[in-house]
Amino acid sequence: MSFEYAPAPESRAVVDLKSSYGLFVDGEFVDGNGHAFKSVSPATEEVLAEISEATEDDVDKAVAAARRAYTRTWSTMPGAERAKYLYRIARIIQERSRELAVLESLDNGKPIRESRDVDIPLVAAYFFYYAGWADKLEYAMPGSAPRGSVPLPLGVAGQVIPWNFPLLMLSWKIAPALAAGNTVVLKPAETTSLTALLFAEICQQADLPPGVVNIVTGAGETGRALVGHPDVDKVAFTGSTEVGKAIGRTVAGTRKSVTLELGGKAANIVFDDAPIDQAVEGIVNGIFFNQGHVCCAGSRLLVQESVYDDVLARLKRRMASLRVGDPLDKNTDVGAINSSEQLSRIRDLSQVGEAEGAERWSPPCELPDRGFWFAPTIFTGVTQAHRIAREEIFGPVLSILTFRTPAEAVEKANNTPYGLSAGVWTDKGSRILWMASQLRAGVVWANTFNRFDPTSPFGGYKESGYGREGGRHGLEAYLAK
Amino acid sequence: MATPVLTSTDALRDAVSTPAALRRFLHGLPGVDQVGCEARVATLSSRSIKTTSKQWALDLAISMIDLTTLEGQDTLGKVRALCAKGRRPDPADPTCPPVAAICVYPDMVVTAKEGLDGSGVQVASVATAFPSGRATLDIKLQDTRAAVADGADEIDMVIDRGAFLSGSYQQVFDEIVAVKQACGRPGGDSAHLKVIMETGELATYDNVRRASWLSMLAGADFIKTSTGKVQPAATMPVTLIMLEAVRDFREATGRMVGVKPAGGISTAKDAIKYLVMVNETAGDDWLDPHWFRFGASRLLNDLLMQRTKMTTGRYSGPDYFTLD
Numbered sequence: 046m047s048f049e050y051a052p053a054p055e056s057r058a059v060v061d062l063k064s065s066y067g068l069f070v071d072g073e074f075v076d077g078n079g080h081a082f083k084s085v086s087p088a089t090e091e092v093l094a095e096i097s098e099a100t101e102d103d104v105d106k107a108v109a110a111a112r113r114a115y116t117r118t119w120s121t122m123p124g125a126e127r128a129k130y131l132y133r134i135a136r137i138i139q140e141r142s143r144e145l146a147v148l149e150s151l152d153n154g155k156p157i158r159e160s161r162d163v164d165i166p167l168v169a170a171y172f173f174y175y176a177g178w179a180d181k182l183e184y185a186m187p188g189s190a191p192r193g194s195v196p197l198p199l200g201v202a203g204q205v206i207p208w209n210f211p212l213l214m215l216s217w218k219i220a221p222a223l224a225a226g227n228t229v230v231l232k233p234a235e236t237t238s239l240t241a242l243l244f245a246e247i248c249q250q251a252d253l254p255p256g257v258v259n260i261v262t263g264a265g266e267t268g269r270a271l272v273g274h275p276d277v278d279k280v281a282f283t284g285s286t287e288v289g290k291a292i293g294r295t296v297a298g299t300r301k302s303v304t305l306e307l308g309g310k311a312a313n314i315v316f317d318d319a320p321i322d323q324a325v326e327g328i329v330n331g332i333f334f335n336q337g338h339v340c341c342a343g344s345r346l347l348v349q350e351s352v353y354d355d356v357l358a359r360l361k362r363r364m365a366s367l368r369v370g371d372p373l374d375k376n377t378d379v380g381a382i383n384s385s386e387q388l389s390r391i392r393d394l395s396q397v398g399e400a401e402g403a404e405r406w407s408p409p410c411e412l413p414d415r416g417f418w419f420a421p422t423i424f425t426g427v428t429q430a431h432r433i434a435r436e437e438i439f440g441p442v443l444s445i446l447t448f449r450t451p452a453e454a455v456e457k458a459n460n461t462p463y464g465l466s467a468g469v470w471t472d473k474g475s476r477i478l479w480m481a482s483q484l485r486a487g488v489v490w491a492n493t494f495n496r497f498d499p500t501s502p503f504g505g506y507k508e509s510g511y512g513r514e515g516g517r518h519g520l521e522a523y524l525a526k
Numbered sequence: 527m528a529t530p531v532l533t534s535t536d537a538l539r540d541a542v543s544t545p546a547a548l549r550r551f552l553h554g555l556p557g558v559d560q561v562g563c564e565a566r567v568a569t570l571s572s573r574s575i576k577t578t579s580k581q582w583a584l585d586l587a588i589s590m591i592d593l594t595t596l597e598g599q600d601t602l603g604k605v606r607a608l609c610a611k612g613r614r615p616d617p618a619d620p621t622c623p624p625v626a627a628i629c630v631y632p633d634m635v636v637t638a639k640e641g642l643d644g645s646g647v648q649v650a651s652v653a654t655a656f657p658s659g660r661a662t663l664d665i666k667l668q669d670t671r672a673a674v675a676d677g678a679d680e681i682d683m684v685i686d687r688g689a690f691l692s693g694s695y696q697q698v699f700d701e702i703v704a705v706k707q708a709c710g711r712p713g714g715d716s717a718h719l720k721v722i723m724e725t726g727e728l729a730t731y732d733n734v735r736r737a738s739w740l741s742m743l744a745g746a747d748f749i750k751t752s753t754g755k756v757q758p759a760a761t762m763p764v765t766l767i768m769l770e771a772v773r774d775f776r777e778a779t780g781r782m783v784g785v786k787p788a789g790g791i792s793t794a795k796d797a798i799k800y801l802v803m804v805n806e807t808a809g810d811d812w813l814d815p816h817w818f819r820f821g822a823s824r825l826l827n828d829l830l831m832q833r834t835k836m837t838t839g840r841y842s843g844p845d846y847f848t849l850d
Contacts, residue, residue, distance in 0.1 A: 046813045048583070048805040053574035158572060322770050323562030366806050375574035472557045492559050 053375040055157045059144045065095040066238070068103055068262055069245035071110035072255025077103050079263060084239055087154035088372050088381040088416045096238050099261035104230070104270040107259040111201040111228040112276055114256030120198055120226045124180035131176035131223060133251040138169045141247065145240055149212055150372040152239040154381030154417070155335050157373050167497055168216040174499035175220035178520055182225060185520040196524040198226030199302060200278030203271040207284045208234035208383050209338035214283050215241055217514045219258060225523035227279065228257045232271055235264040236384050269295070277301060279523065283340070286508050304512025304522045306340065306504060308437040309465030311486065312458035313343030313494060317352040319470035320492065325359045328443070331468060331494040333367060333379055333421050337441040338387070341466035343494050345434055346445045347454050353447050357425065364421050365408040379441060382417040391419050391440035398424045398433035403444070429460055437463070451476065455483040464506030468494045487513075535779055542743055545696035552695055552740060558731035558767055567762040573802045580798065584833045585623055587797040588615060590815045592650055592786065594629040594823050596754065605634045607850045609641025616830050617848070625826065626815040627680060631656070632669060635676040650680035650720070654705060657753035659684035663701060670708040680718040681709050684753060685737065687727045695740055702744035720748035720786055725764045726756040734764050738771035748784035754821065759789025762803060769807040785812065788821025794832040797825060
């Protein structure tokens with residue numbers, strides 16, 4: 046007998062999609078002066094809405110609004126008052142969580158299970174967490190300001206976020222910035238602007254003073270205008286290492302402070318004494334969560350040779366039970382690739398993997414005809430010299446390597462220009478601690494992977510960026526030293 | 527060093543060769559990470575089973591029930607009533623499947639056998655000084671033989687948890703082997719043996735995995751979580767570990783072993799979650815009353831109520847469903 050799960054689609058009715066969206070500047074929705082662009086559902090290629098592109102002029106207005114709000118209201122408001130707004134926003138996010146989750150899945154292609162159970166609850170959690178800090182800033186960086194005085198905000202923050210966790214990345218940027226007393230101009234990614242614009246509506250609903258949060262939509266040009274704007278005091282970016290480097294060059298020599306959270310090629314390291322069934326879950330969660338569109342994805346699996354066959358067999362069996370398809374179906378595990386550009390990149394690099402001699406495997410799975418899809422894929426026989434072991438693929442593609450000793454695992458894990466995250470699977474506590482001290486990665490997960498929490502700092506070594514987001518450390522990036 | 531579970535039949539033969547080898551084998555099984563195991567259960571529990579699949583799952587769950595009465599106050603009348611209920615759970619709807627078995631104390635086997643005659647519903651009897659198992663081996667074996675002689679199709683034995691927790695794995699193993707022998711009938715066939723591990727007393731997930739392998743190596747036809755007399759009884763994480771164990775055991779030996787969570791599963795919603803877990807862990811070969819059972823008394827009526835709701839579109843009150 047086989048257990049077929051009947052379609053269990055989450056209703057779209059909860060989302061009120063407009064045909065076109067403008068920018069959010071100074072508390073109001075306004076039309077941008079650039080060309081309108083389309084936001085499509087990656088699962089069906091259906092056009093969801095047209096969105097205004099912000100020109101340099103629009104960005105200028107948004108920064109001016111943020112400056113006014115900073116000077117006149119937000120930076121002088123007592124922290125406890127700012128906290129009330131943040132708590133209110135957090136509560137509205139919880140109240141409207143279903144709407145936000147459905148819209149996120151529609152626009153981004155991620156499964157509703159993830160947007161409902163991971164993204165949106167975390168978004169609310171980040172706002173709640175930083176709301177709590179707003180009136181306690183003197184304890185955020187002990188010793189940095191004279192006793193009894195409150196550390197000062199930086200001013201206007203220009204923030205550019207990626208398309209993989211649209212609303213979650215917004216919360217990582219906006220919540221600490223606002224708690225510390227800064228105002229923000231945020232640019233969402235051009236393929237996933239819709240939840241940021243719904244967030245703007247939530248700001249209105251929460252009676253947030255105009256200009257404290259401004260959203261400018263658009264692609265690279267808009268981002269450049271924002272990052273390069275002379276009246277921006279602080280630049281925060283999450284995205285590719287390539288763009289991060291360009292931003293680094295733009296702001297070099299200016300007074301702007303910068304945090305960059307860039308790419309990764311994380312090693313997920315499985316020792317022979319690992320809790321094997323949970324390790325296999327962790328491998329799957331590490332690379333197939335959010336279609337592998339995760340900067341800290343465990344895209345390089347390092348397995349101790351003595352358990353390689355066993356782990357591989359279990360991994361393949363587990364992958365065969367992954368359900369790929371309609372992101373709005375509540376039983377979907379792996380959704381759609383966010384854009385055709387990203388899909389081409391994943392395809393290209395996978396072909397390179399085959400051409401370089403690695404063995405490619407995917408479970409049998411039917412992909413929809415329309416939309417952007419890529420089956421969960423693993424490569425075996427991969428070595429450090431393969432491009433698929435070195436370059437960030439940012440898709441559901443896992444490169445599997447082996448090691449013999451802990452020292453070799455560390456050496457291979459660190460042999461990358463990136464250093465965002467790593468995972469260690471072993472029953473031995475002392476080995477976890479030793480590995481964590483050796484790995485050059487901002488986050489080291491032990492017997493788990495891709496777990497996030499507002500109290501925990503997150504950020505990279507080497508070309509994965511600098512600065513930390515989350516936790517007390519995340520506030521430092523928005524306070525004057 | 528962990529022993530790979532996808533191991534050979536030879537390795538398993540070695541594992542039971544001496545007490546020390548058995549201990550090494552059980553302690554070499556991969557550990558279970560509690561947080562990860564419970565997280566997996568939470569994800570599986572979020573599956574949404576609707577419409578046709580829900581209908582199918584409800585009927586399957588009914589057909590997997592070991593409808594149970596294990597009380598000091600059990601009477602012949604009570605057991606007869608339960609048999610009638612098990613044969614025809616919903617008198618108003620002949621399409622409703624019967625349950626898998628009626629589970630009773632050994633002295634009720636004869637009555638249950640009569641009550642179920644010709645129905646295909648099995649009689650399961652607990653034995654071996656259920657629920658504590660604190661009796662001498664010869665009494666446990668006699669308990670088993672009596673139930674089998676009275677016609678029990680299935681025997682639900684309890685392991686000696688005290689021996690297990692003190693590390694006397696060989697003693698637990700030998701006892702299961704002996705009870706398995708006592709399940710034999712004169713014709714050469716044998717009553718099905720379910721081994722109750724009482725996971726609530728084993729306390730750790732690592733112990734649940736070890737006890738599962740120990741029971742399977744000793745010849746269990748089914749591994750069962752609980753007596754229902756100890757809290758916690760069946761939980762999803764414990765059942766997940768057992769499902770992984772039977773899956774791995776078949777990989778290693780080719781032999782299939784059944785799984786029976788018992789106690790504490792009282793709603794249709796929970797039962798469907800278990801079926802999802804069976805489906806995505808052991809696979810659909812186990813989605814069959816021969817290989818998966820629910821030990822329950824209250825669960826049946828909730829399944830019936832949901833079933834009626836699916837066919838009529840309306841919820842009816844508890845008075846429309848028989849007590850036993």
